[in-house]
Amino acid sequence: MPELPEVESVKVNLERYILDQTIEKVEVHHRGLRWPIPHNFEEMLEGQKVKMLVRRAKYLLLYFEKADFILLWHLGMSGRVQVITPKALTPRQTHDHVEIAFYSGLKLRFRDPRRFGAMLLVPLKELSRFSLLSSLGVEPFDNSFSGPFLLELFKNRSRPLKAALLDQKIIAGLGNIYVCEALHCAKLSPLRLAKTINHLEAEILVKAIQAVLRKAIAAGGSTLRDHRQPDGEKGTFQDVFKVYGREGERCLRCDHVEIKRILQSNRSTFYCERCQI
Ligand SMILES: [Zn+2]
Numbered sequence: 001m002p003e004l005p006e007v008e009s010v011k012v013n014l015e016r017y018i019l020d021q022t023i024e025k026v027e028v029h030h031r032g033l034r035w036p037i038p039h040n041f042e043e044m045l046e047g048q049k050v051k052m053l054v055r056r057a058k059y060l061l062l063y064f065e066k067a068d069f070i071l072l073w074h075l076g077m078s079g080r081v082q083v084i085t086p087k088a089l090t091p092r093q094t095h096d097h098v099e100i101a102f103y104s105g106l107k108l109r110f111r112d113p114r115r116f117g118a119m120l121l122v123p124l125k126e127l128s129r130f131s132l133l134s135s136l137g138v139e140p141f142d143n144s145f146s147g148p149f150l151l152e153l154f155k156n157r158s159r160p161l162k163a164a165l166l167d168q169k170i171i172a173g174l175g176n177i178y179v180c181e182a183l184h185c186a187k188l189s190p191l192r193l194a195k196t197i198n199h200l201e202a203e204i205l206v207k208a209i210q211a212v213l214r215k216a217i218a219a220g221g222s223t224l225r226d227h228r229q230p231d232g233e234k235g236t237f238q239d240v241f242k243v244y245g246r247e248g249e250r251c252l253r254c255d256h257v258e259i260k261r262i263l264q265s266n267r268s269t270f271y272c273e274r275c276q277i
Contacts, residue, residue, distance in 0.1 A: 004173030005216035030097040057172035076117030136172040147203030154194040162190035
């Protein structure tokens with residue numbers, strides 16, 4: 001599933017192609033995504049000029065020059081946005097559910113085999129209380145996200161650090177991969193209870209989360225299966241994972257100690273027993 005760095009890299013890549021471009025035609029081939037694509041979707045978007053792209057957690061928000069709504073886009077588990085230039089026009093595939101054509105000749109295709117993605121139109125005046133967004137926690141790159149702030153968020157939380165970091169209502173955008181990597185970077189055990197971390201550890205964890213995310217964004221995210229940037233480029237952060245997917249391999253910090261894999265809430269956690277305490 002795409003996490004913050006993958007969605008951020010999709011956003012940055014898309015900006016290059018669709019900023020200030022006007023939508024000519026929208027074709028919806030399958031409305032049954034996670035929530036149905038609204039029936040006025042095509043009519044509302046045609047003629048709109050893209051003014052701004054924003055990422056909030058794992059959502060992409062498209063703002064238009066003259067619209068009183070935004071397009072809220074979630075890539076789901078395996079969704080992929082593809083930019084198709086007029087010269088490289090390929091036939092539509094089975095799971096290409098939505099196509100957005102611009103007057104520039106460029107086309108966006110949204111492929112989502114598992115259909116867990118979403119494309120919704122949200123009125124601007126409802127945005128601040130739109131439940132999918134308003135329930136989200138702090139952005140890891142927000143100025144307010146600091147050691148003392150994290151300490152406050154984790155106070156009284158009797159859940160393991162791993163679960164607390166995955167909770168989108170506390171911090172938005174982190175998923176399994178980056179939580180494992182950030183905890184290794186911060187030398188904190190995923191099994192520690194969130195409420196037990198001290199001031200210094202909270203500072204280190206905030207810095208670790210930001211460092212891991214920043215590096216992942218710079219690498220275009222991680223491509224384990226489906227993730228591609230809209231222009232087709234793969235992310236490369238998987239090549240420099242320190243713990244994720246490295247069960248049985250040696251810890252890159254302690255050398256001969258093997259990375260462990262355990263299950264937490266039915267999901268794999270990778271960590272080093274020696275240096276993560
Ligand atoms: Zn280690």
